[in-house]
Amino acid sequence: MPNQPARRSAPDGLLIAVLAAAGISVSLMQTLIIPLIPQLPTLLDTTGANASWTITATLLTGAVATPMLGRLGDMFGPKWILVLCAVLLFIGSVIAAMTTSLIPLIIGRGLQGFGAPVIPLGISVLRAALPPERVASAMGLMSASLGVGGALGLPLSAVIAEQFNWHALFWCAAALGLASGILFVLLVPDLEPVSADHRFDPVGAVTLGIGLVLLLLPISKGAMWGWTSATTLGMFAAAVATFSVFTWWQYRVPSPIVDMRTTLKRPVLLTNLASIAVGFGMFALSLVGPQLLEMPRETGFGLGQSMIATGLWMAPGGLAMMAAAPVAARVVSARGPKIVLVIGSAIIAVGYLAGTLMLGSPVGLMVLGLIVSFGVGFAFAALPALINAAVPVSETASANSINSLARSLGTSTSSAVMTAVLAQMTITFAGHALPSxxxxxxxLLIAAAAAAGAALIALAIPKAPAGRDVVEEPAEALSEAAERLMSERGDLVAVELADQRP
Known part of the structure; x- marks a missing residue:
């Protein structure tokens, strides 16, 4: 597939730098609020359960916005959709920076979630605007930038929160959003749309958004509401009904948000199922690692680390993901993306199995993070290549957005399952129940089983045909992987920490 003609507005190197910087900004947004979680109930004069909505709002808006804006990017070109994302991120950050009340902060954090589509939109710009020989290296640089941003996000935000007023975190986010928007306007090329059909499906957009909220909300709040409560079960039932209506409508509308015939093709369906399994397996590291590191030494197994130290111990995982980029690229070029997904999933499974023996020291947890993160980078490197090889060019952004949603479903479900396991298997320390x-x-064993399941699913994926998308996608895919890992280490971990507060 040749690159699209584009009205070039910046040299290649500058364009790559701008989009890589935007990737750093997005990944920093995910870890931005974690240092505030213990303080939010006091700062906002509310409960921990209410404060957790400042995290849930970002997750929900990001999930809903990604397929919508991905489709708009296919229809009208990605440049001005990128600008829209940056504007909404800026507005949300300013609202959050200027408030001391819960509701405005939730609104601000919700608007920050519109930064999530920047990654797939930026990837589409690089794929279309760069000459073929520069695509892989550009995606590698973007991957590295995202890894660095996610790895540094937690310690940086912890330092800012400790040294300055907590509003400074959101003013920094506003500055990043403003700078990104200006640079998008000035330097991102105005690409031709890949879809000739400019009709938008408002009914599909609304039903998909409602269905995602009805599904993800009880998944993220089920532990607090009760898994058998009328609210939780009712929302799950409503989600099933809504998605049924959505599927029926997508088969009948001329320009669907999601082409169900393409989505249910065997390569796409199996790739998305593998994404759910890998996303599920990936999340255990994000929940187990920080909790063990920060748990008091007096428990007999806690490691007693500060928040900043915890961030530093977990940071090398981002570097491991960067290191996976060139390795995954060579394997994809030689053997194709299917085997890369199998190998990456197997590495994750082996890492978790070995990790059951490495929980007694910060170094052991760091090694666990290195292995699992390398495997995640390897596995997710294959996903966009597999998707792009199986869908028409006009559906590239929307198809990858659905794959991103599959990953979100996996991590969200993992969050619920892992939290339930840790809540059931406890010890009592200083009058409080702590995970044992x-x-x-x-x-970790459950996560290993999920990763092994992903490897088995990957083996059933039909072999992708040779072509540009297969060869040049690994680094692009890894930038998706970096964003995914950092997102789950940010917002989903924060949800769990907040929901566990009284």
Whole structure:
């Protein structure tokens, strides 16, 4: 597939730098609020359960916005959709920076979630605007930038929160959003749309958005509401009904948000199922690692690390993901993306199995993070290549957005399952129930099983045909992987920490 003609507005190197910087900004947004989680109930004069909505809002808007804006990017070109994302991120950050009340902060954090589509939109710009020989290296640089941003996000935000007023975090976010928007306007080329059909499906957009909210909300809040409560079960039932209506409508509308015939093709369906399984397996590291590192030494197995130290111990995982980029690229070029997904999933599974023996020291947890993160980078490197080889060019952004949603479903479900396991397998310390060593090891074993399941699913994916998308996608895919890992280490971990507060 040749690159599209584009009205070039910046040299290649500058364009790559701008989009890589935007990737750093997006990944920083995910870890931005974590240092505030213990303080939010006091700062906002509310409960921990209410404060957790400042995280949930970002997750929900990001999930809903990604397929919508991905489709708009296919229809009208990605440049001005990127600008829209940056504007909404800026507005949300300013609202959050200027408030001391819960509701405005939730609104601001919700608007920040519109930064999530920047990654797939930026990827589409690089694929279309760069000459073929520069695509792989550009995606590698973007991957590295995202890894660095995510790895540094937690310690940086912890330092800012400790040294300055908490509003400074959101003013920094506003500055990043403003700078990104200006640079998008000035330097991103105005690409031709890949879809000739400019009709938007408002009914499909609304039903998909409602269905995602009805599905993801009880998944993220089920532990707090009760898994058998009328609210949780009612929302799950409503989600099933809504998605049924959505599917029926997508088969009948001329220009669907999601082409169900393409989505249900065997290569696409199996790739998305593997994404759910890998996303599920990936999340255990994000929940087990920080909790063990910060748990008091007096428990007999906690490691007693500060928040900043915890961030530093977990940071090398981002570097491992960067290191996976060139390795994955060579394997994809030689053997294709299917085997890369199998190998990456297997690495994750082996890492978690080995990790059950490495929970006694910060170094052991760091090694666990290195292995799992390398495997995640390897596995997710294959996903866009597999998707792009199986869908028409006109559906590239929307198809990859659905794949991103599959990953979100996996991590969200993992969040619920892991939290339930750790809540059931506890010890009592200083009058409080804390997860036990057996609980942490069980969580790792469940994650290993999910990763092994992903490898088995990957084996059933039909081999992708040779072509540009297969060869040049690995680094692009890894930038998706970096964003995914950092997102789950940010917002989903924060949800769990907040929901566990009284």
């Amino acid at each position: 060593p057996a609980g942490f090891r069980t969580a």
